[in-house]
Amino acid sequence: MVKPTRVTNSIRTLRFLAGEMTQAELAEKVGVTRQTIIAIEQSKYSPSLEVAFQIAASLGVRLDEAFTYPAIGEKA
Amino acid sequence: MASEERSSWVMVVVATTAYVIYLSLVLSGGAALPLAPADYGWQVLWTILGAIVVAVLAEIGLAIVDGVRGDKTGRRDERDRRIHQLGEYTGQAFIVIGALAALILAILEADAFWIANAVYLAFVLSAVLGSITKIALYRGGLPTW
Numbered sequence: 001m002v003k004p005t006r007v008t009n010s011i012r013t014l015r016f017l018a019g020e021m022t023q024a025e026l027a028e029k030v031g032v033t034r035q036t037i038i039a040i041e042q043s044k045y046s047p048s049l050e051v052a053f054q055i056a057a058s059l060g061v062r063l064d065e066a067f068t069y070p071a072i073g074e075k076a
Numbered sequence: 077m078a079s080e081e082r083s084s085w086v087m088v089v090v091a092t093t094a095y096v097i098y099l100s101l102v103l104s105g106g107a108a109l110p111l112a113p114a115d116y117g118w119q120v121l122w123t124i125l126g127a128i129v130v131a132v133l134a135e136i137g138l139a140i141v142d143g144v145r146g147d148k149t150g151r152r153d154e155r156d157r158r159i160h161q162l163g164e165y166t167g168q169a170f171i172v173i174g175a176l177a178a179l180i181l182a183i184l185e186a187d188a189f190w191i192a193n194a195v196y197l198a199f200v201l202s203a204v205l206g207s208i209t210k211i212a213l214y215r216g217g218l219p220t221w
Binding site: 047051 | 077078151152153154155156214216217218220
């Protein structure tokens with residue numbers, strides 16, 4: 001069983017707030033595949049820092065608004 | 077489906093089919109093992125080369141279909157590259173195991189038939205299990221550690 005990532009994200013909500021941007025549109029802006037956006041939204045994949053910044057920028061928010069990580073010692 | 081996942085499915089099917097064809101060709105004669113080089117050498121080479129040619133043609137065919145459809149699934153990104161790396165690590169482990177098996181068989185002066193088949197089986201396991209690893213990672217997600 002693959003251990004899920006502790007990084008959580010609000011990409012789905014932020015896409016909706018960004019004019020109901022589709023996963024394909026976000027993927028095109030960021031330069032990744034739609035499958036990767038789906039995997040990130042489902043917490044099956046933690047993107048690199050660079051892609052995380054690009055996603056946040058494409059959605060018009062700060063990195064910590066798009067992605068969150070529990071504090072040390074705190075459970076996800 | 078990502079292009080890398082699709083390629084992995086192609087590899088699983090082609091490598092498995094080629095090996096089954098090889099085994100059926102070699103074992104169908106009912107001759108006692110080990111066989112003489114003339115009775116299995118060409119079958120090994122032809123099924124390996126055949127599998128490579130079929131896999132390449134399948135990839136080209138699928139890429140043409142993508143192009144006609146305007147589909148961008150052929151694009152690879154960082155996730156595809158990481159999955160590819162992890163799958164290759166798994167596959168390479170079986171190449172090493174096969175090489176060790178061949179080395180031990182050579183030291184024990186086993187017949188060349190068994191050495192060649194140990195190496196061929198390692199190639200097949202490497203291709204199949206490396207590809208299955210990639211498919212599992214696409215389906216289940218990348219591990220975090």
